[in-house]
Amino acid sequence: MAGEDKYRSIGESIYDNVGGTQNVEKLINCMTRVRMTIRDESKVDVAGLKKIPGVLGVVQEDTLQVVLGPGVVSKVAQSMVDEVGVDLGAPFPEGAKAHTAKSGHDYKSAKEEVEAKAEQVHSAHKAALKQTWWRAALKHISSIFIPLIPAFVGAGLISGIAGVLGNLQTVGAIGAEWGTFILTMKVINQGLFAFLNVYIGINAAKEFGATQGLGGIIAGLIYLPGVVAPLALPNVFTGKDLVAGSGGVLGVLFAVWIMSYVERWFHKHIPDSLDIIIVPFLTLLVMGLFTIFLVMPAAGWVSNSLVGAINWVLNVGGAFSGFVLGLVFLPMVMLGLHQILTPIHLEMIKDLGMTPLLPILAMAGAGQVGAAIALWIRCRKNKQLTRMIKGALPVGILGVGEPLIYGVSLPLGRPFITACIGGGVGGAVVGAIGGIGATSIGPSGIALIPLIAGGFGKALGYVIGLLAAYLGGFVATYFFGTPKSAMVATAEDGTILEGAAAGTNAQDTSTPEELESEQEHTMAGLNTQTDTHTTVVTDMVAPVEGNLIQLGEVDDETFSQKLLGDGFAVNPEMQTVVAPVDGKIFTISDTKHAFTMISDSGLEVLVHLGIDTVELDGGPFSFSVKVGQHVLAGQQLGLMDLEKIREAGKKDTVITVVTNMDAVSSFGSYTNQHIEVGTKVLSVTGKEH
Known part of the structure; x- marks a missing residue:
């Protein structure tokens, strides 16, 4: 309970x-x-x-x-x-x-x-x-196949068990008494795959707003029920006999989609009193002829060509093709494009008995696992991040990658890219070995091992690919993909701990008024030391990762004309926000779209997150530091939701300016370029004191 x-x-x-x-x-x-x-x-x-x-x-x-x-x-x-x-x-x-x-x-x-x-x-x-039309199509495909995924997993595992037992029986490891059980397992498996088109037709009719029973019948026509040799129906394009199953899943999806429009047209034009009799009759008659004589031949050619082309790419490209497919699959998932692969997998299973695409694409999730392990080791002081990794890693190993993607690698930015590289490495290994395919779709990771066709040797090849992807994702992330901001010591709730970030001072709880007074005393002290003739140089770093631009290019007159002070701007690509200088957080606006700092050298620094983002009332922004806290340049302060800002019609440009220019002797220069978060942009020299 x-x-x-x-x-x-x-x-x-x-x-x-x-x-x-x-x-x-x-x-x-x-x-x-x-x-x-x-x-x-x-x-x-x-x-x-x-x-x-x-x-x-x-x-x-x-x-x-x-x-x-x-x-x-x-x-x-x-x-x-x-x-x-x-x-x-x-x-x-x-x-x-x-x-x-x-x-x-x-x-x-x-x-x-x-x-x-x-x-x-x-x-x-x-x-x-x-x-867009393609987003709508992918959404429909997703809705049609998602309810069938548990069935694919269950039937696929049963098929894998039957295959292992059959191999054991062949080599004499088990006796003939297992034959009935093995046959029964195969019958259970075929309960899905023998009539898969019908299930898809019913789901497609539901998704397209047509009568589900009619969708099932139209899908069932693909099997040419009642056509038994020597009887045959002609392929109107080639003159040869139609083959049962031609067109497969792709034909079913297209035929039922067209049927939904035909049925609605009849409903609109047939009198209500005759609707229940005439509409189903005419819909089946029209769509039956259309499906058998047009859809089956055309879709059959398309599906055969598609399967043949993918096989050719894998056979010819080998390791290179595997690397590219493993590398790009995670971005495809992010864009929702992976849904289009489901009917392709099913066509390959129908034609080849397996899909060689799935084991390669499964390497993308394995790359995520390797990246997560690297982050766990390198960012072990970040308790919030390691807690997320601990929760997401077990299911990631089993092939469910979304928790690792959306909870760990994607928010950090760079680890997502290095995880993709790990997937490419694993894909290259599987592609180089060749001939590794899955008998069903559904899981990936180690959960896919029982579904690998071809016995122990092919399953071992798949496992070697997984290990290569783990290692690739680990190495790429450990050495190149770990942001400095992620290594800051935090509690499990994300609060930055005292003494974090390489020996930063314990958290200062000074109020803004005390900080202002402290700043005045600091500046007064500097002003009184005229006999020392000292200058202080302050290095400023990029508070976000993205494209560095000149302040004069900012689409806001206040900043572009430097009315508030001089500085730089970045068009961000990642959501992490870090401190631009060593110093204390002086203010954080109520709407969280801007904050100010007082650097250890006495500079007053304003960081403005986006243009006109004050109107968003803080929605896209979050901070993990408090006013009065001392931070180091490059230390993570919070996050900004770039997508939410853009969806609101606002520009996400991050502007950093020094507002007390009277304390500045010279301002450094920089060139427009791509810059990583926490990387030095320029140096600011204070006036002699």
Whole structure:
């Protein structure tokens, strides 16, 4: 019961941060994520979602995806739909009130209503820009195949067990008495794969808004039921006999998609009194002829060519092809493009008995594992990061990579790239060995080992590839992919510990007023030492990683005309924000879009995170330091959500300026270039004292 309360609590917290059940249009889950179609994106509190205990990450694509990890996700998703009283994947009733957002999310005042409406319009505009035809297609493919993934995993494992037992029987390790059991296992496996087209047709019809039974029938035509030799149907393009199964999964998807339009057209033009009789009859007749004589031959040619082309690339390219595929798969996942590979995998399994693509692509997740281990070792003082790694690493080894991607490597930036390199190394090894394929789709990592076709030798080749990817991701991350900011000692809640960052002073809790007084005393002391004729040089580093530009190029007159002072600007590519100088945090604005520091040399430094981002009310920003705390140049201070800033229509340029220019003798210069976070930009020389 305690477990059920835990899952219900997580589900309710998710509802609280997405605007309540009334703001959810549909909910479903995959192996690691709760996927929600949101009605009004302006009511979603992404930062709040990320703080929910048990949530490993949040992804915003066409659906809002809350990463929970395997096992937990299905229980939380079921609890959430049970609360509303609908099935997984079924539409939520308009204005569902089973669970509403907490009062903190209500839009009561006139000001809040105006802001909410503006955000709603902006969200609608953003959605309109985002919904390209290929994104819509990938979304449909994902929705069609996700409900089948548990079936693929279960049937695939049964097939793997049957294959191992069959091999043992062949070499005489087990007797003939195992024959019935092995045959039974194969029958269970074929319960999925022998009729896979029908299952896909039913799901596709549901996704495209057609009658599910009709979708199943159209998909079943691919098998040419009732056509037994010597009877045959002609291929209208070649004149030869049609072969049962031609077109496969690709043909089913296309035929059912067309069927959804045909059925809707008939529903619109057939009188209601005849609809139940005439529409199914005409839909099946028209689509049956279309599927058998046009879709099957055309889709069969496409699928055969596609499978042949991929095989050619793998056979000819070998290690190089494997490296490229392993390298780019994680970015494909980030863009949602990996969904298009599912029907390709299934076509390869149908034609070849296995998919040689999946073991290579699985190396991308193994690269993540190697990167995470390297971060664990190098960043062991960062308790918050190591806690995330400990939680995400076991499922990452089993082949579920989302917790490592969204909880560890991607937020840090550079480790994501080095993890991709590790995936490329593993892919190169698998490609060089050759002939390694999986009999089913679903898991990766070590969980894919039982599904590797070809017996012990091929499975061993796959394991060698995994080890190579682990090692590649580890080495690349250990030596090149570990940000200095990630090595700062922190508590598990992210608070930077006293004495962290290579001997920084214990946290100073001075108030802003005390700091201002301290600064005045410091400057007064410097001004009185005129007989020493000393100067102080302050090195300033990049507070973010990205493209360094001249201050005069900033799209804001106040900064470009240097009205506040001189400095530099960076168009950021990563979300980590670090201190530009050694010194104390003097102020952090209420809206968190800017902060000021007093350097140890007495410079007053302003860092402005984006342009006009004050209007975002702090949403994209978070800080892990406090006012009065002493920090070192390059020490992580917080994060800025670049995507959220851009979605709001704001520029994310980070501007760093020295505001007390009367204390500056000379200001260094720099050239426009790409620069890593914490890298020196220029030196500022103070006036002689």
